[in-house]
Every structure is written in structure tokens, then in C-alpha cells.
Amino acid sequence: MPANDALSFLKAWTLAPFRMGSVTPSSQSLAALMTREIGPDTGPVLELGPGTGPFTRALLERGVRESDLTLIESDPDFAALLTRRFPAARIVEMDAAGLCHLPVFDGPVVGAAVSGLPFRLISPRKSSAILEGVFASLRPGAALYQFTYGRRCPFEQTVLDRLDLEAVRIGGTFRNFPPATVYRVSRIRSLSTYDWRFA
Numbered sequence: 008m009p010a011n012d013a014l015s016f017l018k019a020w021t022l023a024p025f026r027m028g029s030v031t032p033s034s035q036s037l038a039a040l041m042t043r044e045i046g047p048d049t050g051p052v053l054e055l056g057p058g059t060g061p062f063t064r065a066l067l068e069r070g071v072r073e074s075d076l077t078l079i080e081s082d083p084d085f086a087a088l089l090t091r092r093f094p095a096a097r098i099v100e101m102d103a104a105g106l107c108h109l110p111v112f113d114g115p116v117v118g119a120a121v122s123g124l125p126f127r128l129i130s131p132r133k134s135s136a137i138l139e140g141v142f143a144s145l146r147p148g149a150a151l152y153q154f155t156y157g158r159r160c161p162f163e164q165t166v167l168d169r170l171d172l173e174a175v176r177i178g179g180t181f182r183n184f185p186p187a188t189v190y191r192v193s194r195i196r197s198l199s200t201y202d203w204r205f206a
């Protein structure tokens with residue numbers, strides 16, 4: 008992690024603790040877990056709340072092209088830092104909840120989404136708007152990867168049900184402060200919506 012990142016993060020947390028949700032950037036161990044199912048063939052990748060960019064760096068190490076990255080960050084200082092650090096990526100300074108009204112892709116073209124947003128501190132209504140916007144951009148079969156410091160999935164079951172999504176725990180790490188768990192969120196392939204007509 009670049010030397011000043013911990014300090015910038017702490018400063019942002021003192022100004023907006025609920026928006027940050029953490030006092031320190033994610034570790035390499037958590038970044039590796041968040042990105043391990045993503046690779047050079049994934050194509051365009053959407054990242055929400057990149058902060059100082061630990062998951063962004065891990066995505067590049069996994070072989071994702073910098074020009075395939077779209078980073079959505081609401082903090083202007085982090086957005087400026089990311090623009091300097093990842094000049095070939097597309098950095099959009101906005102609230103991720105805006106994705107459902109102002110899509111940043113032309114249809115469902117994204118191969119994977121990675122999120123550092125503190126969903127445990129975000130209302131179910133706003134979480135639902137963010138998920139709706141993200142899944143409108145994801146290709147069929149593509150997933151969103153989300154970590155949490157809590158014991159349970161950070162998304163309410165009612166929100167997942169309404170959007171026909173399921174969350175599966177794919178791993179956890181103690182080599183992060185605090186220890187974290189990662190979930191893969193994907194669409195439920197429901198017999199009732201498609202397959203039954205062709206079964």
C-alpha cells in the first residue's frame with residue numbers, strides 16, 4: 008500500500024465515518040479474495056467505492072486491462088487520486104445510487120463488479136437502488152463481489168428477493184483489519200421466468 012494511503016483514509020473517515028465505513032484501506036489478502044474469480048477474459052469491470060484503490064490494483068494484477076475499468080467514487084479527493092493513479096481507467100465521481108437513473112454503460116456489457124461500499128451502513132432502499140443499477144449493467148451470469156466485516160450478508164434478504172438475486176459466501180480472511188468475509192451476488196436463474204417455457 009502506498010505510504011500516504013492510510014493517512015488519507017483516516018482523514019476521510021474522520022470527516023465522513025458512515026460514508027467510509029472503515030478506518031483503513033483493505034489489505035492485499037482481502038483484495039486477492041475479492042478479485043480471485045476475475046481475470047483477463049472478464050472484459051469490462053465496474054468498481055464501486057474504490058477509495059485509494061487496493062481492489063483496483065488487485066484487478067490489474069489479475070490481468071484486467073486498465074482501460075476496461077470503470078471506477079465509481081463519490082469522494083472528490085479519492086476520485087482525483089484515482090485519476091492520477093489509474094490514468095487509463097474511467098473514473099466517475101458520483102454516488103453509486105445514481106447508476107439506476109444515469110447508467111454509465113450502454114446496456115448489460117460488464118463482466119464483473121467489485122464493491123467496497125459499506126452496505127451495512129446504507130439503507131435498504133438505497134442498497135436496492137445501487138444493486139438495481141449495477142445489475143442493469145452486468146451481463147447474464149456476471150456477479151458482484153462484496154465484502155463485509157459483519158457476521159451476516161450485508162444485504163437484506165427482502166432486497167435480494169425483490170431483485171431476484173442470491174448472495175453466496177465465497178471466503179473470508181483474518182489478514183485484514185477488521186477480518187472480512189466476501190460474498191458473490193448473482194441473479195437467480197429461476198425456472199419460473201424463462202426455462203419452463205422451453206423445458
Ligand SMILES: C[S@@+](CC[C@H](N)C(=O)[O-])C[C@H]1O[C@@H](n2cnc3c(N)ncnc32)[C@H](O)[C@@H]1O
Binds near residue numbers: 032122
Ligand atoms: C470502506 S471504503 C472502501 C475503499 C476501498 N475499496 C478499500 O477496500 O480500501 C468505502 C469507499 O466507498 C466510497 N463510497 C461510500 N459511499 C459511496 C456511494 N454511495 N457511492 C460511491 N462511492 C461511495 C467511499 O468514499 C470510500 O472510498
